[in-house]
Amino acid sequence: xxxIQGQEYYISKxxxxxxxxxxxxxxxxxxxxxxxxxxxxxxxxxVLEDRRSFVPIxxxxxxxxxxxxxxxxxxxILARYFQNLGVKYHIEKIDILKGKxxxxxxxxxxxxxxxxxLFKVADRFGCTKVALGHHKDxxxxxxxxxxxxxxxxxxxxxxxxxxxxxxxxxxxxxYVDEDMIVKFAKTLDxxxxxxxxxxxxxxxxxxxxxxxKDLRRICPEVKTNIFRxxxxxxxxxxx
Numbered sequence: 001x002x003x004i005q006g007q008e009y010y011i012s013k014x015x016x017x018x019x020x021x022x023x024x025x026x027x028x029x030x031x032x033x034x035x036x037x038x039x040x041x042x043x044x045x046x047v048l049e050d051r052r053s054f055v056p057i058x059x060x061x062x063x064x065x066x067x068x069x070x071x072x073x074x075x076x077i078l079a080r081y082f083q084n085l086g087v088k089y090h091i092e093k094i095d096i097l098k099g100k101x102x103x104x105x106x107x108x109x110x111x112x113x114x115x116x117x118l119f120k121v122a123d124r125f126g127c128t129k130v131a132l133g134h135h136k137d138x139x140x141x142x143x144x145x146x147x148x149x150x151x152x153x154x155x156x157x158x159x160x161x162x163x164x165x166x167x168x169x170x171x172x173x174x175y176v177d178e179d180m181i182v183k184f185a186k187t188l189d190x191x192x193x194x195x196x197x198x199x200x201x202x203x204x205x206x207x208x209x210x211x212x213k214d215l216r217r218i219c220p221e222v223k224t225n226i227f228r229x230x231x232x233x234x235x236x237x238x239x
Contacts, residue, residue, distance in 0.1 A: 007184040012047050014175040016055075022158040024170040029059040030127040031170075034118050035082075035089075037065065037074050039185035040133035042081075044173055046188065048131065049087055062125055063087050066117045068110065069095035077191045090125070092117050107203055119167055134171045137178040140226045141208040149204060155230045177223070 019025050033048060035041045045063055052059065063082050067075045075091050082089035096113045118130050134156055143155045158174040161167075173181070215222045 007180060007187060008047060008050065011043065011173075011176050011180055011184055012051060014180075015047055015051070015172045018158055018172055018174045022170075022174075024159055024172055025057055025059055025129075027057040027059070029057075029129055030062070030125070031059055031129045031131050032062050032064050032118060032122045032125070032127045033131045034114075034133065035063050035065045035078065036114075036133070037078050037191065038133070039181055039190065040135055040138075040173065040178075042133075042188075042190045043176075043181045043184055044131060044133040045087065046085070048172065049085065061087055062121075062127060063089040064118060064121050065089070065091050066114045067091055067093040068114065069093065074191075081191045090121060092121050107205075119162075122167055128166070129168045129170055131170050131172060133173060135173040135176045135178050135181060136227060137209075137212075137223065139171075139174060140212065140223050141205050143226055143230060144208045144211065145204055148208075153230065153233075 025031075031048070033041070033045050035045055045061070049061055052061070063085075065075060065078050075093075079089065079091060094113060094117050096110060122128070122130050139156045143153075146152050146154045156171060156174075157169075158171045160169045162169065212223060212226075219225070
């Protein structure tokens with residue numbers, strides 16, 4: 001039986017609260033856990049796998065990595081990691097470059113194709129839920145992105161049903177701060193790779209991270225305040 005200790009204990013508690021608050025998991029669920037290979041998705045996989053040994057509900061996990069066709073060794077490294085962790089896994093290979101360079105691929109195009117591949121794998125393996133590694137900071141940044149660039153108030157939902165309920169996206173790390181994941185990742189033997197996105201430094205999301213970092217100097221609680229704002233809307237003060 002796995003015993004959760006240290007930083008994983010605190011992350012697991014927050015994951016458990018998110019699961020309870022939003023009804024993310026149910027007995028008998030078959031879940032695709034999307035694993036890009038970064039610290040967030042690897043933390044999600046580890047915590048969900050370890051929780052299987054002591055939570056009252058029973059669920060199955062299929063770790064899925066979408067090989068986008070980039071020239072890197074990451075899929076092979078992840079396959080070895082999945083084997084060592086003892087989880088069922090699948091590597092789905094697609095090619096989104098199709099003669100283009102990585103710099104020609106937008107964040108939206110990459111994300112859309114990865115999500116499409118995950119849904120197809122879930123359907124093929126009889127999984128009804130897809131777990132994504134978005135954490136509290138991702139949700140906060142999304143709120144700002146939608147306000148600044150889309151002119152709307154919206155966020156990432158911890159639970160989102162698609163295709164008439166055939167597939168449900170869940171985000172169990174919704175209450176977990178990124179710095180907790182960073183500390184946790186340093187304590188584990190997560191696989192290392194050099195396959196960074198060429199657009200990561202100039203992306204809009206990176207700009208939001210910088211804005212929040214600056215704001216925390218004058219308001220340490222700014223992240224929690226932004227996160228709570230979408231649950232505390234005062235309709236009488238809306239246009």
